[in-house]
Amino acid sequence: MELNDKQKEIVQVAEKLFAEYGFDGTSVRLIAKEAGINIAMISYYFGSKEKLLEHMVVHRMSGFKVNLDEIIAQDDRSYPDRLNEIVALYVKRIHKNNRIYKIVHNELTNNARSLTFEHYLSQKKKNLDSVTKFIEAGQKAHVFKKHIEIPLLIPSILGTYFHFHYNQRFYEESYGLNTPESKELFIETTLTKHIQKMLNALITYED
Incomplete structure (x- = not known):
């Protein structure tokens, strides 16, 4: 589950937001805004917010x-x-x-x-x-x-x-x-x- 540079950038932004606002309190729209990308890119790379979190955990444990x-x-x-x-x-x-x-x-x-x-x-x-x-x-x-x-x-x-x-x-x-x-x-x-x-x-x- 190797991440490319753009995925790593999105994961870092999402991690900060999840820690600050919680998983439920962080929308895909907010992640996209903070990462300077459109929502479609998150869907393309990860599929869903849940999958984004899973990728985040795997990346940090690698x-x-x-x-x-x-x-x-x-x-x-x-x-x-x-x-x-x-x-x-x-x-x-x-x-x-x-x-x-x-x-x-x-x-x-x-x-x-x-x-x-x-x-x-x-x-x-x-x-x-x-x-x-x-x-x-x-x-x-x-x-x-x-x-x-x-x-x-x-x-x-x-x-x-x-x-x-x-x-x-x-x-x-x-x-x-x-x-x-x-x-x-x-x-x-x-x-x-x-x-x-x-x-x-x-x-x-x-x-």
């Missing part, structure tokens, strides 16, 4: 599993080291795409919606399969603890990140994050390291 599997395959590195890099990868990706996570969450929790996000959920399962195999290999190597709720590890990363994301004013004051640059650095260093320590404490045997 390449993640490749990056994840590349880290896992580095057998010359220790399990804790690879775990830390997996955490950093997740934090970096969700921070970069936090708007799309917000949109998908809103739509998945809307019981009246017919959207299924089959590709999104399928990709999440594949990512979980990769993480599960990695954790199980670490258990066999007696690095990771035996009884681990593996499906809850990724939500632990996401939950910590989004708690920070939705309470930014509080943390800006607590940590003196007065500029966008200082906030980005905090996420890349302090927040990421905290989540890494948290997951290591949860699943790694103490030395």
Whole structure:
């Protein structure tokens, strides 16, 4: 589902509008207006607003599993080291795409919606399969603890990140994050390291 440059431009505009006004609150007409195109072009490229959203999700998720599997395959590195890099990868990706996570969450929790996000959920399962195999290999190597709720590890990363994301004013004051640059650095260093320590404490045997 590779997008051309014009499709990517439309997707970026739609993503911003969906995040700001919600899926229902964003019309195809508004997307076309903000993108500087006519409505027919959206129909031509995507077919419908629902299909546009599906393309958006797929586009944002592309390449993640490749990056994840590349880290896992580095057998010359220790399990804790690879775990830390997996955490950093997740934090970096969700921070970069936090708007799309917000949109998908809103739509998945809307019981009246017919959207299924089959590709999104399928990709999440594949990512979980990769993480599960990695954790199980670490258990066999007696690095990771035996009884681990593996499906809850990724939500632990996401939950910590989004708690920070939705309470930014509080943390800006607590940590003196007065500029966008200082906030980005905090996420890349302090927040990421905290989540890494948290997951290591949860699943790694103490030395």
